[in-house]
Amino acid sequence: EIVLTQSPGTLSLSPGERATLSCRASQSISRNTIAWYQQKPGQAPRLLIYGASSRATGFPDRFSGSGSGTDFTLSISRVEPEDFAVYHCQHYDSSPLSFGGGTKVEIK
């Protein structure tokens, strides 16, 4: 079973700052089968990134994903007020699927 570890647990930023979120896997992820989701309070998660770097419909290009092997990163070039949320990474390399513990991006 692949374990995903996200860091930091909480990221405190001011609007306009850059956000860098990490997702580290316990073993190498093949074919970059990593997805990222954004979740706001009381809402279901929303697909943000798939295939490690492909942005889902509806998200602006300030969001980007990168990485390979065991280390993956979600970046927000300039955080906007609507970006404050929890971000989850997920692998879909093999069964069982798993998610990281999440990173909360909060207003500083």
Add this chain to the structure above:
Amino acid sequence: QVQLVQSGGGMVQPGTSLRLSCAASGFTFRNFPMHWVRQAPGKGLEWVAVIWSDGSDQKYADSVKGRFTISRDNSKNTLHLQMNSLRDGDTAVYYCARAMMTGWYFDLWGRGTLVTVSS
């Protein structure tokens, strides 16, 4: 409108059963693998189960294996999760989610339904 509408859930006692449902609309349901994902209060997401698009196979997380059963009725565009022998640790918001055929990431989610297991 492309959506997943969930029903079921509620508060039950440990050891009892509950059935969740998820009604799909706006897309060809029979073409997609479907999953259940849960989130305990204040915690992260946990994958629960998957069922193949034609219902021919299912997989489960170890935490629910032998107690939960995922099923679907493609004629009614509906997904189900039968949960038996419920435990306190099963308390969570349960989401149904559509997976892509090219990989099991989730591009469409239900709004979630809360299951509380408590005596």
